[in-house]
Amino acid sequence: MRLIQKLLPASKMKLVISGIGVLALLVFSGFVLFEATKAEVVFADNGKEQTVMTHTNTVEDLLEELGITVGKHDAISHEMDTPIEHGMSVEFDAAKEVTVSIDGEEETYYTTAETVDDFFTEANFSFTEQDEISHNTTEATEDGLHIEVLTAYEVTINDGGKEKRIWTTGGTVEDLLNKAEVRYDRKGEDKIEPALDEEITKADEISIVRVSEEEEVITETLAYDTEKREDHSLLKGNEKVISEGKEGTVKKIYKIIKENNKEVKRELVKEDITESVNEVVAIGTKEEQPEPNLVTVASKKSNASAESSSNNSGSKSITMTASAFTAGCSGCSGMTATGINLKANPNMKVIAVDPNVIPLGTRVWVEGYGEAVAGDTGGHIKGNRIDLHVPTKSDAYSWGVKTVQVKVID
The missing domain is CATH 2.40.40.10 (RlpA-like domain)
Known part of the structure; x- marks a missing residue:
C-alpha cells in the first residue's frame, strides 16, 4: 500500500480506494443475493432430518450435491427429475441387506422396512405361532441382519394305541415327549420308537408301547384215584366206601408281561402242590347163594x-x-x-x-x-x-x- 501511495498522487489514491470499496460492496451484495436466492429443503437421510439451502434444480442434483448415490433398492420420496422447490421435504432411505434362512435355505433381501414385521409383510412372508423365529418381529431392521426361521410341523405320538398330535420345529424324541407332557418309564420298560436320543423329522411317528408286569394266581384241582380192596365179609356185588377221597390242589403263580394291556408273555414262577387222597372202596366177595x-x-x-x-x-x-x-x-x-x-x-x-x-x-x-x-x-x-x-x-x-x-x- 505504501508503495502504491508513493507511486500515485493523492488524488488518484483516493479514486483507487473508492473503487476497491465499491467492488467489495458489489461482491458482498452478490454473495448476499446468492445466498438469499437459495431454496430451503428439509432432507431426511434414513430418518435423520437436516435443513439444506441449495441452488440445485432437481432432486438428482440435490443428492449429487450431498454426495448421496441412490442404489437399486434404495427408497427416495421423489422422482429424480423432480424440480427443487423452497420448503419441500425429501426423504431418502438406504436399503438394508437382510439374510433370511428358512429351514436351512438362505436367501438375501434388500429392504427399507423399519421393523422385522414390516419386512415380513413387504416380502410376503407368513409364519405361524408354532414356527420358531430368531428375532422378535418388533425389532428394528439393520444392514446385515440375519434372520433364522424353523417352520413347525405336526408329529403324531401313538401312546399305547391313543394318538396325540403336536407341533414341533425339531429336536430329539425326548424333547418332543417332554414338550407334549407325555410320561414314560425312564427305566426303559416302555418301548419307544424312534429312540429317545434320535432327531425328529417330518416323516416320523413316535410309538410308545406301554409295558406292564402283573402276577396271576391260578388254583387247579387234582382228582383223586379210587383204591379197591376185596372184602370177604361183604356180599358179592356190593361196595362200601371205607374212606372218602379228597381232591388235591395245584397253586400256580404266573408273571405276566403285557404290552398296551395285551398279554404277550406268561412265565410260571412258583408252584405249590397239595396232594390228593385216594378213596378206598371195599368190594364184596362173599357168596350169598x-x-x-x-x-x-x-x-x-x-x-x-x-x-x-x-x-x-x-x-x-x-x-x-x-x-x-x-x-x-x-x-x-x-x-x-x-x-x-x-x-x-x-x-x-x-x-x-x-x-x-x-x-x-x-x-x-x-x-x-x-x-x-x-x-x-x-x-x-x-x-x-x-x-x-x-x-x-x-x-x-x-x-x-x-x-x-x-x-x-x-
Whole structure:
C-alpha cells in the first residue's frame, strides 16, 4: 500500500480506494443475493432430518450435491427429475441387506422396512405361532441382519394305541415327549420308537408301547384215584366206601408281561402242590347163594304165576320200599349178580331184589319206574325192599326213597 501511495498522487489514491470499496460492496451484495436466492429443503437421510439451502434444480442434483448415490433398492420420496422447490421435504432411505434362512435355505433381501414385521409383510412372508423365529418381529431392521426361521410341523405320538398330535420345529424324541407332557418309564420298560436320543423329522411317528408286569394266581384241582380192596365179609356185588377221597390242589403263580394291556408273555414262577387222597372202596366177595339154574327160576316163576292168579288184575302186586343206585359211581364195577354189565348198558331197567321175595330173572313192573328185570342183589336189600338202577348219581338223588307198587309180570 505504501508503495502504491508513493507511486500515485493523492488524488488518484483516493479514486483507487473508492473503487476497491465499491467492488467489495458489489461482491458482498452478490454473495448476499446468492445466498438469499437459495431454496430451503428439509432432507431426511434414513430418518435423520437436516435443513439444506441449495441452488440445485432437481432432486438428482440435490443428492449429487450431498454426495448421496441412490442404489437399486434404495427408497427416495421423489422422482429424480423432480424440480427443487423452497420448503419441500425429501426423504431418502438406504436399503438394508437382510439374510433370511428358512429351514436351512438362505436367501438375501434388500429392504427399507423399519421393523422385522414390516419386512415380513413387504416380502410376503407368513409364519405361524408354532414356527420358531430368531428375532422378535418388533425389532428394528439393520444392514446385515440375519434372520433364522424353523417352520413347525405336526408329529403324531401313538401312546399305547391313543394318538396325540403336536407341533414341533425339531429336536430329539425326548424333547418332543417332554414338550407334549407325555410320561414314560425312564427305566426303559416302555418301548419307544424312534429312540429317545434320535432327531425328529417330518416323516416320523413316535410309538410308545406301554409295558406292564402283573402276577396271576391260578388254583387247579387234582382228582383223586379210587383204591379197591376185596372184602370177604361183604356180599358179592356190593361196595362200601371205607374212606372218602379228597381232591388235591395245584397253586400256580404266573408273571405276566403285557404290552398296551395285551398279554404277550406268561412265565410260571412258583408252584405249590397239595396232594390228593385216594378213596378206598371195599368190594364184596362173599357168596350169598349159588346162581339159580333155569329149573329153579322156572319153578319160582310158576309159583309166582300161581300166586298172581289170585289177584284181580291177573298179576301179583307187592308194596315195597324202593331206593336207587347207579353203576356210574367211582370204583363201581357195574356188573350185577346175574352178569349184566350196567356200565355198558347205563339205561337198562334192572332192580336189585331179595331173591326170597322176587326171584332173580323175574320181569316186573315198578310204579314210577316201569318194566324191569330182577337182575341184582344187595347186602341191604332184604324183604320188601328193592334198589332201582338209574344212569347217573343225580338220577339216584332225584329218586330218593319211595314206597311203590311192584307187579310181577312173569
